[in-house]
Amino acid sequence: MRGDQPFVTDNDLEKQAQKAYANKQYRQAAELFETLTGQYADQGDVLNAAEMRNNSSVAWLQAGEAQRSLDAALETDQIFSEAGDSKREAMALGNQAAAYEALGNIPQAILKYQTAADIFHAIHEEDLRVYVLQNLSALQLKTGDHLQSLASMHNALENKKKLGLKEKFLKKLLRVPFQMIDKNKTND
Numbered sequence: 080m081r082g083d084q085p086f087v088t089d090n091d092l093e094k095q096a097q098k099a100y101a102n103k104q105y106r107q108a109a110e111l112f113e114t115l116t117g118q119y120a121d122q123g124d125v126l127n128a129a130e131m132r133n134n135s136s137v138a139w140l141q142a143g144e145a146q147r148s149l150d151a152a153l154e155t156d157q158i159f160s161e162a163g164d165s166k167r168e169a170m171a172l173g174n175q176a177a178a179y180e181a182l183g184n185i186p187q188a189i190l191k192y193q194t195a196a197d198i199f200h201a202i203h204e205e206d207l208r209v210y211v212l213q214n215l216s217a218l219q220l221k222t223g224d225h226l227q228s229l230a231s232m233h234n235a236l237e238n239k240k241k242l243g244l245k246e247k248f249l250k251k252l253l254r255v256p257f258q259m260i261d262k263n264k265t266n267d
Contacts, residue, residue, distance in 0.1 A: 092118075096111035096134065103141075105138045108138040109138035109151075112138060113131070113151070115127075115131040116128050116131040116132050119131060125158060126159070130167065132155050133152055133170065140174075140178055140181060146178075146182065148178040152171055152175045155171040156168045156172045158171075165201070166202060169207065170207070172191045172194050173195040173210075176192040180218060185218055192218065195211045196211045196212050
C-alpha cells in the first residue's frame with residue numbers, strides 16, 4: 080500500500096461509484112462498478128458480481144454507451160433466476176431491454192420489457208411493473224402497435240398507486256376504448 084493512496088474497502092469503492100453516478104459522472108461510475116464486479120467475482124460472490132454488472136449497465140447507458148450497457152447486463156437475469164431472486168432477475172431484464180432499445184433492437188427490447196413486467200406482476204412488485212409497462216407502451220406506440228400500447232399503458236395506470244394530474248386524465252381517456260371493447264364482447 081502506498082502512503083499517498085488511502086486504503087479503499089469494497090464498501091468505500093461502492094460509495095465512490097454511487098457518488099460518481101449521483102454526480103452524473105456516468106463513465107467513472109460504470110468503471111468503478113466494473114472494478115467491484117471483478118472483486119466480487121474473485122471472492123466467489125456471484126450475486127453481488129451480477130448486481131455490480133447491472134449497476135455498470137445502468138451507468139454505461141447513461142454515459143451513452145448502449146453496447147457496453149448491454150454487454151454488462153447480459154445473462155445476469157439467469158444468475159438471479161438460478162438464485163431464486165425474481166426481483167433482481169426482472170430488473171436485469173429491464174436493464175437489458177433499455178440497452179436493446181438504445182441500440183435500436185426494438186423487438187428484443189419489447190420482449191425483455193414484457194418478460195420483466197410479467198415477473199414483477201408475479202411477485203407483486205407493482206411499482207416496478209408500472210415503470211416497465213410505461214416503457215413498453217412507448218415502444219409499442221413507436222412500432223405502430225397502438226392497441227397493445229394502449230393496453231400496456233392502461234395496465235400501468237391501473238396499478239400505479241399515486242397518479243399525477245396528467246396520468247389521471249389519461250386513465251379516464253383510456254377507459255373509453257376499453258369500455259367499448261367490453262361492450263362489443265358482450266354483444267357478440
